[in-house]
């Protein structure tokens with residue numbers, strides 16, 4: 001079992017299709033992609049045995065140093081595989097579904113659902129320390145696929161973001177789990193999701209930060225909120241985080257994604273504004289997105305916007321809200337830009353709000369705006385992680401050369417060349 005309170009940085013990524021020429025010798029970059037692809041396929045198949053993240057990372061790094069494709073878990077070296085197996089729940093089947101452990105420690109679930117954000121932080125901290133010592137605290141585990149505590153399993157696919165008041169032990173996990181009865185047969189039934197917030201308390205500020213780093217590593221957005229009773233000048237300052245806070249976490253808190261939303265108010269018989277502002281926008285805001293919403297005024301407006309918009313004002317992507325028509329216009333607009341390279345490097349998100357939405361359903365496999373918004377959040381986090389990794393290599397960024405669509409199933413993000 002991994003040590004309680006230990007964090008292992010690991011690479012869990014939604015599956016991504018990155019095209020690369022098979023004739024080219026593997027560059028560090030393509031190995032990086034391979035490493036991600038390998039993990040993705042393991043996750044998608046639900047067949048990966050549970051391994052210590054450290055061992056998985058070492059194994060993958062070692063194989064990629066040798067220029068080989070990473071060793072996958074379905075290779076027949078059973079004895080080695082068993083050696084790495086750990087028990088998350090009761091039995092291997094459940095463990096396989098939950099992935100590998102990223103972080104574990106004691107947490108209290110605050111059932112009052114009311115963490116006082118304006119209370120004196122010293123009082124809050126003292127109460128927390130005594131609570132954690134009580135039997136209220138449960139062992140919780142963050143795995144590559146879920147947060148597990150007691151008999152609860154919250155899938156990370158359903159987690160939009162985690163909010164944290166800097167400098168305290170509390171954090172809030174915002175999620176949109178599927179409602180009972182809306183599982184399966186997704187081609188016939190629109191999945192129904194409803195928002196659930198879980199208020200947790202870690203045993204120390206340092207541990208709370210480690211939990212957050214674990215969530216960030218697993219494609220969840222992190223919202224750093226101001227600490228109560230701290231001067232506004234210090235708010236958001238890294239001084240309020242413990243010294244060993246992972247720098248990516250600080251970076252994430254300071255750099256929210258900026259996107260342009262192109263909304264066709266006529267789509268879906270005039271219901272698209274309601275769909276966006278009432279359903280999708282709150283989810284994107286919960287993930288800290290900064291959105292500039294432009295409503296089209298006539299046919300052709302979306303194309304003109306996409307062909308002329310200054311990309312630096314929406315560096316993280318364009319979200320199309322409407323039906324097939326508005327998506328068509330945006331894609332054509334981007335392709336007709338003077339600087340086509342710039343146009344095709346920008347990620348596209350789609351919130352289905354048209355009358356039919358056949359394109360988004362047939363190509364991306366989603367039909368409800370909640371799942372689509374969650375996918376955009378997940379894929380944006382995934383892209384940010386990939387870009388951070390790629391930046392390590394200061395070489396060309398193949399992802400930015402591809403046409404990237406925030407894919408609307410919650411575990412996938414596709415790039416097309």
Ligand SMILES: Nc1ncnc2c1ncn2[C@@H]1O[C@H](COP(=O)(O)OP(=O)(O)OP(=O)(O)O)[C@@H](O)[C@H]1O
Nearest residue numbers: 267268297298299322323324325326354355356357
């Ligand atoms: N403000 C507007 N007024 C009139 N037409 C518009 C406006 N904005 C966009 N359009 C046009 O409306 C057309 C239809 O829009 P869209 O496909 O988004 O919605 P829909 O027809 O309800 O959805 P679906 O195509 O899924 O049935 C688009 O081709 C677009 O050119």
